[in-house]
Amino acid sequence: MAKKKAVLNESKCDNSPFCPVVKVCPVKAATRAGGTGGFLGMFGGGGKVAIDAAKCTGCGVCVQYCPHGAVTMGKD
Numbered sequence: 001m002a003k004k005k006a007v008l009n010e011s012k013c014d015n016s017p018f019c020p021v022v023k024v025c026p027v028k029a030a031t032r033a034g035g036t037g038g039f040l041g042m043f044g045g046g047g048k049v050a051i052d053a054a055k056c057t058g059c060g061v062c063v064q065y066c067p068h069g070a071v072t073m074g075k076d
Ligand code: SF4
Pocket: 005, 006, 024, 025, 026, 027, 028, 029, 030, 051, 055, 056, 057, 058, 059, 060, 061, 062, 063
């Protein structure tokens, strides 16, 4: 049986440094990488949110936390 995984719609994601999805994921499948951090990081800083399907357990927690509705449960 195919297991569902979280899928990020990049056109809806604003790659916020405060992304709650990155914070709530219990297995750290959701990450925000490439940011400059510090002051610039506060304004995006070039960082990008991504969900690693290999790590995602499909728990579905993050779907409820994204303020932009950018995360949905897709197929494996
Ligand atoms: S579905 Fe669960 S394991 Fe997968 S990215 Fe979202 S919070 Fe993490």
